[in-house]
Amino acid sequence: MAAKPDKTEELADLWPGQSVPLLKALHILTQNGGLNADSRRKLKQVQHLAQLIKPAIDAALSHTDQPVLADLGAGKSYLGFVLYDLYFAPAGRGKVIGVEARPDLVATARRIAAESGFARMEFVEGRIGEAGVGPVDIVTALHACDTATDEAILFALKHDAKTIALVPCCQAELARELEDAKGPMQQLWRHPIQRREFGAHLTNVLRGLFLEAQGYKVRVTELTGLEHSLKNEFIFAARHQRANPRARAEFEKLAKDVGAAPSLLRDFLAAPSSAE
Numbered sequence: 127m128a129a130k131p132d133k134t135e136e137l138a139d140l141w142p143g144q145s146v147p148l149l150k151a152l153h154i155l156t157q158n159g160g161l162n163a164d165s166r167r168k169l170k171q172v173q174h175l176a177q178l179i180k181p182a183i184d185a186a187l188s189h190t191d192q193p194v195l196a197d198l199g200a201g202k203s204y205l206g207f208v209l210y211d212l213y214f215a216p217a218g219r220g221k222v223i224g225v226e227a228r229p230d231l232v233a234t235a236r237r238i239a240a241e242s243g244f245a246r247m248e249f250v251e252g253r254i255g256e257a258g259v260g261p262v263d264i265v266t267a268l269h270a271c272d273t274a275t276d277e278a279i280l281f282a283l284k285h286d287a288k289t290i291a292l293v294p295c296c297q298a299e300l301a302r303e304l305e306d307a308k309g310p311m312q313q314l315w316r317h318p319i320q321r322r323e324f325g326a327h328l329t330n331v332l333r334g335l336f337l338e339a340q341g342y343k344v345r346v347t348e349l350t351g352l353e354h355s356l357k358n359e360f361i362f363a364a365r366h367q368r369a370n371p372r373a374r375a376e377f378e379k380l381a382k383d384v385g386a387a388p389s390l391l392r393d394f395l396a397a398p399s400s401a402e
């Protein structure tokens with residue numbers, strides 16, 4: 127006979143005050159309170175990110191009456207729900223807005239929010255790049271696919287977000303560009319797997335420089351151990367000045383030297399409105 131899941135051990139993965147009915151509605155916990163390997167991994171990522179973002183949420187709650195957090199490329203909105211459950215519901219104020227392109231995921235998230243009584247959660251159906259939601263204090267994007275992370279960065283600028291927390295997903299755009307990029311460093315991306323890995327690394331380096339150029343202080347660290355996810359780079363940006371021309375020059379030099387850059391960020395800088 128198969129061993130019964132150790133409920134106590136599984137529930138030990140939860141934080142004090144975390145809603146078990148919510149985690150069941152999200153299918154992170156089974157109806158018996160169990161946790162499979164995939165959902166344990168997701169829960170760990172989301173909880174770790176929640177812990178890293180907590181100081182920014184606390185700061186927003188102390189400076190603003192109704193702080194707004196936008197979670198972009200929300201998917202099943204695990205992150206938004208956990209942040210609301212842990213921080214915004216106990217505070218009794220503040221709003222979480224999920225932006226997601228897939229209508230089915232938005233419909234399910236709206237239903238779970240209504241059933242959970244999470245009245246200050248909203249969901250916008252559509253592309254991040256086209257969404258406009260009013261002032262936003264904090265932007266999060268966990269594994270927003272490919273260039274959706276760049277859309278999230280531009281969304282944060284458009285909404286004047288003070289804090290941005292990104293965990294980028296797979297990146298394919300620069301690997302394609304690197305195929306045609308020649309120059310003194312081209313041996314670095316000679317083979318397809320190297321183009322994919324170097325392209326993803328270069329993308330995140332340029333994202334960090336871009337955010338610095340826009341006046342954010344940027345920290346890049348690991349989200350959780352690689353056993354939880356291979357897409358594990360955590361980019362945290364907090365606004366501290368209006369602009370940083372030196373970082374902008376570094377972005378432009380690196381993009382020129384290598385011959386590739388995320389097109390949305392490059393086009394943003396090339397637009398006349400972005401000139402210093």
Ligand SMILES: C[S@@+](CC[C@H](N)C(=O)[O-])C[C@H]1O[C@@H](n2cnc3c(N)ncnc32)[C@H](O)[C@@H]1O
Nearest residue numbers: 199200201226227252253254268269270271274
């Ligand atoms: C890999 S999933 C991650 C979902 C969620 N953040 C999580 O970590 O569980 C990426 C999600 O982003 C959505 N997405 C991708 N590109 C998007 C875009 N440009 N605008 C809005 N949503 C997008 C996809 O539909 C998908 O649900």
